Amino acid sequence: MSTATLSHNASHASHEHTEPTGWRKYLWSMDHKVIGLQYLFTSLLFLFVGGGLALLLRWQLAYPSTQVMANGDVGNPMSLAFINPQFYNSLFTMHATVMVFLVVMPLLIGAFGNYLIPLKIGAGDMAFPLINELSYWAYALSGVILMASFLVAGGAPAGGWTSYAPLSSVAAYNNTQMGQSLWCVGIFINGLASIMGAFNYITTIVNMRAPGMGFFRMPLGVWGLFITAFLLLLAVPVLSAAAAMLFLDLNSGTNFFNPAHGGQPLLWQHLFWFFGHPEVYIMILPAMGLVSDVLAIFARKPIFGYRAMVYAMVAIGFLGFIVWGHHMFVSGMNLVLSAAFGVSTMVIAVPSAIKTFNWLGTLWGGSIRFTTAMLNALAFVLMFVIGGLSGIFMASTPVDIFVHHTYFIVAHIHYVLFGGSIFGIFAAIYTWYPKMFGRMLDETLGKIHFAFTFVFFNLCFFPMHNVGLGGMMRRIADPTAYEHLRSLQPINQFITLAAIGLGFAQFIFLWNFFRSLKYGAPAGNNPWEATTLEWMVASPPGHGNFETTPTVYRGPYDFSVPGHARDYIMQHEPPISESPVGKPKRAVSAG
Amino acid sequence: MEILLTFIKDALEVLTESLWLLVLFTGFFPLILTSRAGEMGSGRQINREGVEIFEIHWRLTPMQSRFYRFVSPFLVLLFVGLLPAHAEIRETSVWWLPRNVNMFGHAIDFIFYVILVLTGVTFIGVFSVLGYFLVKYRARPGVPAIHSHGNNTLEVVWTTIPVFIFLGLAIYGNEEWSRMRRNTPPADALPVAVVGEQFGWNVRYPGADGKLAKMDPLKVGKDNPFGVDPADPVGLDDFTSYNDLVFPVNRPVRLYLGSKDVIHAFYVPEFRLYQDMVPGRVYDFVWLKAEATGKFQLACNQLCGQGHYKMFGKLSVVPVAEYEAWAKGKAPAPAVTGTSSATPVVSNQR
Numbered sequence: 001m002s003t004a005t006l007s008h009n010a011s012h013a014s015h016e017h018t019e020p021t022g023w024r025k026y027l028w029s030m031d032h033k034v035i036g037l038q039y040l041f042t043s044l045l046f047l048f049v050g051g052g053l054a055l056l057l058r059w060q061l062a063y064p065s066t067q068v069m070a071n072g073d074v075g076n077p078m079s080l081a082f083i084n085p086q087f088y089n090s091l092f093t094m095h096a097t098v099m100v101f102l103v104v105m106p107l108l109i110g111a112f113g114n115y116l117i118p119l120k121i122g123a124g125d126m127a128f129p130l131i132n133e134l135s136y137w138a139y140a141l142s143g144v145i146l147m148a149s150f151l152v153a154g155g156a157p158a159g160g161w162t163s164y165a166p167l168s169s170v171a172a173y174n175n176t177q178m179g180q181s182l183w184c185v186g187i188f189i190n191g192l193a194s195i196m197g198a199f200n201y202i203t204t205i206v207n208m209r210a211p212g213m214g215f216f217r218m219p220l221g222v223w224g225l226f227i228t229a230f231l232l233l234l235a236v237p238v239l240s241a242a243a244a245m246l247f248l249d250l251n252s253g254t255n256f257f258n259p260a261h262g263g264q265p266l267l268w269q270h271l272f273w274f275f276g277h278p279e280v281y282i283m284i285l286p287a288m289g290l291v292s293d294v295l296a297i298f299a300r301k302p303i304f305g306y307r308a309m310v311y312a313m314v315a316i317g318f319l320g321f322i323v324w325g326h327h328m329f330v331s332g333m334n335l336v337l338s339a340a341f342g343v344s345t346m347v348i349a350v351p352s353a354i355k356t357f358n359w360l361g362t363l364w365g366g367s368i369r370f371t372t373a374m375l376n377a378l379a380f381v382l383m384f385v386i387g388g389l390s391g392i393f394m395a396s397t398p399v400d401i402f403v404h405h406t407y408f409i410v411a412h413i414h415y416v417l418f419g420g421s422i423f424g425i426f427a428a429i430y431t432w433y434p435k436m437f438g439r440m441l442d443e444t445l446g447k448i449h450f451a452f453t454f455v456f457f458n459l460c461f462f463p464m465h466n467v468g469l470g471g472m473m474r475r476i477a478d479p480t481a482y483e484h485l486r487s488l489q490p491i492n493q494f495i496t497l498a499a500i501g502l503g504f505a506q507f508i509f510l511w512n513f514f515r516s517l518k519y520g521a522p523a524g525n526n527p528w529e530a531t532t533l534e535w536m537v538a539s540p541p542g543h544g545n546f547e548t549t550p551t552v553y554r555g556p557y558d559f560s561v562p563g564h565a566r567d568y569i570m571q572h573e574p575p576i577s578e579s580p581v582g583k584p585k586r587a588v589s590a591g
Numbered sequence: 592m593e594i595l596l597t598f599i600k601d602a603l604e605v606l607t608e609s610l611w612l613l614v615l616f617t618g619f620f621p622l623i624l625t626s627r628a629g630e631m632g633s634g635r636q637i638n639r640e641g642v643e644i645f646e647i648h649w650r651l652t653p654m655q656s657r658f659y660r661f662v663s664p665f666l667v668l669l670f671v672g673l674l675p676a677h678a679e680i681r682e683t684s685v686w687w688l689p690r691n692v693n694m695f696g697h698a699i700d701f702i703f704y705v706i707l708v709l710t711g712v713t714f715i716g717v718f719s720v721l722g723y724f725l726v727k728y729r730a731r732p733g734v735p736a737i738h739s740h741g742n743n744t745l746e747v748v749w750t751t752i753p754v755f756i757f758l759g760l761a762i763y764g765n766e767e768w769s770r771m772r773r774n775t776p777p778a779d780a781l782p783v784a785v786v787g788e789q790f791g792w793n794v795r796y797p798g799a800d801g802k803l804a805k806m807d808p809l810k811v812g813k814d815n816p817f818g819v820d821p822a823d824p825v826g827l828d829d830f831t832s833y834n835d836l837v838f839p840v841n842r843p844v845r846l847y848l849g850s851k852d853v854i855h856a857f858y859v860p861e862f863r864l865y866q867d868m869v870p871g872r873v874y875d876f877v878w879l880k881a882e883a884t885g886k887f888q889l890a891c892n893q894l895c896g897q898g899h900y901k902m903f904g905k906l907s908v909v910p911v912a913e914y915e916a917w918a919k920g921k922a923p924a925p926a927v928t929g930t931s932s933a934t935p936v937v938s939n940q941r
Contacts, residue, residue: 085897085898085899085900086897088900089894089896089897089899158896158897159894160894164853164854164893164894166852166853166854166870167853167854167894167895167896170852170853173789173852173853173896174896175896175897259808259869259870259871259872260870260871264871265854265869265870265871266869299728299736300730300735300736301736301737301738301739302738302739302740302741303740303741304739304740304741304742305740305741305742305743305745305746306740306741307741308741308746308750330856330865330866330867331867331869332866332867332868332869332872332874335768335769335772335876338768339765339768339769342761342764342765342768343758343761343762343765345761346757346758346760346761347754347757347758347761349753349757350750350753350754350757353749353750353753354746354749354750354753356717357745357749358741358746360717360720360721360724361741361742361745363721363724363725363728364724364728364737364739365728365736365737365739366724366728366736366737367728367729367730367731367734367735367736368724368725368728368729368730369730370729370730378721378725381721382717382718382721385713385714385717385718386714389710389713389714390710392706392709392710392757392760393703393706393707393710395760395761396702396706396760396761396764397764397765397767397768398698398699398702398764398767398768398771399699399702399703399706399764401699401771401863401864401865401866402696402699402703402860402863402864402865404865404892405856405858405865405892405893406860406892466687469687469688470687470688470689470860471689471860471861473858473890473892475894475899475900476899476900477899477900478900478901481900481901481903482888482890482903483888484689484860484861484887484888559736559738560735560736560737560738561738562738567735567736
């Protein structure tokens with residue numbers, strides 16, 4: 001195996017094949033770094049699309065157009081007249097679909113997975129570069145298809161991103177046959193992209209680690225992506241199959257999910273959530289891994305309990321497959337089954353708690369540098385704690401009877417997905433941007449962006465807990481139609497104002513991102529004084545990444561080792577003393 | 592112009608309404624203010640390898656600490672004085688749980704508060720430890736970080752404690768869950784059938800015999816929302832209503848829930864009750880006992896299509912005598928037109 005790795009890198013280094021240049025690079029390059037950047041730019045574009053959809057639906061909630069007051073006053077001068085109830089349903093359906101399938105997954109797994117895995121494990125490229133490129137183009141195609149659903153007759157799908165059958169599977173019920181069909185096709189193709197990426201990552205990590213890079217010398221960022229790849233490989237095919245069945249139900253007269261002809265609506269829910277719950281961890285595990293790296297770098301400390309962190313992620317990955325039923329406590333499934341799912345759901349909170357305590361342990365005794373990246377990583381930890389704790393309410397079956405499908409759960413999911421994943425993504429972008437583009441992001445703008453994002457995020461999503469406890473259902477186009485929700489309307493308007501602030505704050509980021517491409521301070525190889533392999537090469541790294549395959553002598557987080565002048569020792573630096581600890585015990589492990 | 596004025600008015604109104612939130616989040620500002628960008632530039636240095644590095648100092652500037660010393664009494668005043676006064680002029684439960692009128696709701700609320708205390712303590716703990724670490728271990732020149740790879744005893748401790756807490760919560764929750772859902776409803780419970788359709792609620796009440804006709808999901812159809820056999824003698828005196836439920840107070844009510852087309856959900860926040868109604872089956876295990884009279888709204892809480900947002904029904908809880916008078920005034924249900932409808936629904940309870 002080691003010869004294979006070496007010759008692969010050597011071939012890149014000697015430029016046996018030519019790398020496309022200019023714009024052609026972004027069409028034909030199979031370089032993992034170019035593909036990573038393609039993922040990055042495309043998903044950032046979709047981040048703004050998804051955010052725009054969210055602002056539209058927030059506006060509708062604050063100023064509903066169909067308002068009928070007791071005094072006969074119809075309409076509201078603040079309402080956006082083009083949002084009718086059906087379009088509102090399309091808005092939240094597409095907001096969630098875009099954010100899950102076109103933003104968070106591709107940003108974490110597509111962009112950072114592609115860019116960082118080979119660099120962090122000392123490989124020249126992915127194991128299957130062509131499949132890697134195909135994966136990106138399949139993802140881009142799925143994005144186009146999903147966006148196209150806005151243009152077809154009937155409009156975009158309006159059955160929620162969960163697409164519960166039979167609403168989604170019978171055209172007469174949903175009135176969006178074409179949109180819903182395009183959704184199925186888009187999700188299917190998106191699934192292909194995920195599967196291609198996933199087995200590529202697994203093969204690369206198992207086979208192409210540099211000599212000395214044992215599994216327990218991999219940075220946690222790589223571990224997170226490694227475990228995520230297994231989750232993708234096992235969960236996504238189930239969703240693809242379900243989407244295919246839904247497509248057939250809609251268009252070919254099958255009745256998998258239609259009870260009127262012997263189908264089973266709960267089958268869809270089981271299939272969807274068998275994918276859907278691992279999906280939650282697919283979207284948080286890579287962020288957990290990357291944030292761990294960021295915390296170690298800027299606290300100048302090794303990760304506290306590295307192995308515990310790895311085992312916790314493995315446990316989350318495993319348990320993630322046996323908790324899907326907690327989305328269905330109130331669907332009327334077998335009551336003994338829901339008791340079992342209740343227990344497994346409580347148990348999966350344990351590894352998350354372990355990770356949080358270890359993050360705190362990492363900060364303990366550190367020498368914390370408050371860069372923008374670090375602030376975002378700290379926000380990740382805090383917001384993830386809130387999101388995790390609010391999840392306990394839903395995990396308790398009796399309380400779930402009350403809070404199920406209210407805004408409480410909307411608050412919860414956004415604390416985990418925005419407060420968790422998106423802050424993790426920002427931390428990762430601020431950390432690895434210098435590596436990707438060779439220039440630093442502006443710290444002043446970065447901190448302003450962080451401050452606004454953090455404050456507006458909390459102002460926007462925290463009150464949703466209260467609105468949910470007050471009894472507000474999710475997915476209703478007009479809360480003022482309900483007497484018991486009318487008194488909550490000021491909070492809804494407040495949330496909308498905060499959401500607008502949150503949306504506009506992201507333009508600071510956008511400005512910073514593009515401005516720094518040209519005017520940012522030059523980064524150098526290792527601007528953060530970090531230890532892992534990607535920081536030993538130029539920024540941005542050349543084609544083939546490493547001139548010669550590096551040899552790894554130590555774990556990923558040798559910060560602040562006593563007796564050293566520098567407070568970090570990079571993974572490829574040979575040990576100075578004769579201590580056997582640093583020797584590459586397994587030149588090639590598990591190859 | 593009018594739009595602008597409305598907007599400003601709304602914004603001001605909302606800001607005053609949400610005073611305590613603003614107060615709460617003032618707490619976040621030290622973190623942001625004190626990691627001010629201005630300090631970045633002054634901390635820019637060249638390290639031994641000649642690479643530019645950033646060294647950031649984390650401190651409250653005298654102006655900031657003066658600011659916080661100045662505002663803190665006002666914050667305390669706001670919390671202690673203004674907010675309760677503010678709450679009084681509100682309708683009840685704007686920021687919190689609505690009142691509970693269901694017998695089972697007490698247990699749900701109790702578990703809710705147990706979890707709230709547990710998570711609240713955990714959150715405050717994590718928040719304070721994190722804040723303390725951030726101040727104490729900020730980068731300072733000449734103070735190196737501790738080199739530590741972890742502590743296995745600690746790992747065991749903070750694995751074991753959550754395991755016991757979470758398992759305890761799960762077991763306790765399950766006890767209550769079983770009590771609510773698995774126990775058979777009392778024999779004297781009033782049976783009420785509620786069948787959702789796009790976009791309204793069919794309700795069926797028993798007549799003088801106190802019994803509902805048997806519901807068969809196989810027979811549910813366009814003209815027969817409840818899937819009853821028209822020849823069933825028990826059902827002859829049943830009467831129906833649409834979007835209108837009346838429950839007697841202090842008497843158990845057993846619900847028979849079903850759906851004609853897509854999935855709907857029976858949701859009344861004041862009853863702490865939510866149940867999906869998947870078409871093709873009849874849910875017969877949900878029962879409740881209203882403990883107070885009042886007017887409520889029954890909302891559909893499972894996305895069911897275009898008109899989902901306005902699929903609600905009136906739900907009143909009235910004294911038993913009033914209920915009986917109301918029931919007496921109702922005519923028996925019209926005979927259903929056919930037993931086999933065009934789109935029969937198949938039972939999934941094999």
